[in-house]
Amino acid sequence: MKKFSLHAIPLLTLVFFIAIMHSGIVLKNPMGTEDRLYQSVNKLEENVKDKDWSSAKKEVRYIENAWKKVVRRIQFSVEREYLLEISGTISRIKGGIEAQDDQAVLEEIYYYYGQWHSLAT
Amino acid sequence: MIDETIVVIVRVVISFFTLLIFTRLLGKQEVGQLTFFDYINGITIGSIAATLATDLSARAWTHWVGLVGYALLTGLLQYITIKNRYLGKVLDGEPTVVIEDGKILEKNLNQMRVKIGELMTLLRAQKVFDITQVEYAIFEINGELSVKQKAEYLPVTRKDLQIPSASSGLATEVIQDGIVIEQNLQQRKKDKAWLRQQLQANGIEKEKQVAYALILPNGKLYVDKFDDQIGKEADMSDYEGPY
Incomplete structure (x- = not known):
């Protein structure tokens, strides 16, 4: 038993570390009703295309809060700069909505899609 | 964030x-x-x-x-x-002779990228101050110098003087920080009763008073208590402190 533990404990520790370092790919997905980030950006895209700015404002607030929740989970497996870059994109989307500039917002939304797909991969 | x-x-x-x-x-x-x-x-x-x-x-x-x-x-x-x-x-290199019969082998020394000054320093570190006393000096792969002095400069041993000597053996730890190491006691074919008796002979009531105890190669017990009862004579500090 002692000999087994001697090999199993270091091996399991390394496996656990690898799992933490790759956890982002699973943990970026929604775990409740308040962190449905990707679906919310999809909804925002529709709002912007329909020029429904009041719904877009609500949606972007939801996105901001959802992103904070997701960051807490994925921060151990993703580099800080990448997280800050996505935060910047969300801020620019918010600014575009305030300015009711649908072209700028759509550009940022599609930039965000690209960032999301590369996040924690 | x-x-x-x-x-x-x-x-x-x-x-x-x-x-x-x-x-x-x-x-x-x-x-x-x-x-x-x-x-x-x-x-x-x-x-x-x-x-x-x-x-x-x-x-x-x-x-x-x-x-x-x-x-x-x-x-x-x-x-x-x-x-x-x-x-x-190829990967680790191999030991190289750099001095033979008191002569420095410059070619080998250059191969090892060692300066003569550095070689002399290493020689002195081996307590050899006269290069002519060296039969062989070998530069090891870890950078250390092994020196074999000529026979006439080696110290006299007990064997040379034909003085009989017994094997000294090893000491065995039996108490560390007040805890008895029973496995080691058994190795030396002793038990706790023997240990207690020995401690009492040294004026010690409990094992917990002992910081470290060894069974010496001659079978005697060495005991170091937590309470060392040492005066200030051995205090080497020249400042009041605290620091």
């Missing part, structure tokens, strides 16, 4: 234990036995581990792969040098 303190703490744990696991796997070579390459390699592995812990601008995984890569390659080279004598010589 990102909680840097928590992220660094988690990364420190990952880095620390990964380093611990891999250094244990890589064997028990002492620092003094390391070759120049081993030394540089060790520094590189340490540097990657430190970056893994504190550089949040890159993913932990990339640093971790770098760390594991270095550790695996080091292990692979260790295996090759053990299994293949020729490759072992």
Whole structure:
């Protein structure tokens, strides 16, 4: 038993570390009703295309809060700069909505899609 | 947004234990036995581990792969040098004679990239101040100099003087920090009753009063108590303190 533990404990520790370092790919997905980030950006895209700015404002607030929740989970497996870059994109989307500039917002939304797909991969 | 303190703490744990696991796997070579390459390699592995812990601008995984890569390659080279004598010589180098019969072998010295001044320093460190006393001096792969002095300059031994000597054997620890090590007592075919009797003969009532106790090779018990009862005569400090 002692000999087994001697090999199993270091091996399991390394496996656990690898799992933490790759956890982002699973943990970026929604775990409740308040962190449905990707679906919310999809909804925002529709709002912007329909020029429904009041719904877009609500949606972007939801996105901001959802992103904070997701960051807490994925921060151990993703580099800080990448997280800050996505935060910047969300801020620019918010600014575009305030300015009711649908072209700028759509550009940022599609930039965000690209960032999301590369996040924690 | 990102909680840097928590992220660094988690990364420190990952880095620390990964380093611990891999250094244990890589064997028990002492620092003094390391070759120049081993030394540089060790520094590189340490540097990657430190970056893994504190550089949040890159993913932990990339640093971790770098760390594991270095550790695996080091292990692979260790295996090759053990299994293949020729490759072992190519990778680690081999000991080189640099002084023979008091004469410096400059060609070998240049091959080892060692200056004559450095050689003399190493010689003096081996307590040899007269190069003519040297029969052989060998530069080892870990950078140390092994010196064989000529027979006429070697100290006299008990054998030379035909003085009989008995094997001294090893001492065995039986108490450490007040805790009796029963396994060691059994090895020396003693029991707790014997130990208690010996302690009482030394004026000690309980094992807990003992910091360290050994059964000496001659079978006698050496005891060091926590209460040393030493006066200020041995206090070497020349300041009041505290510091």
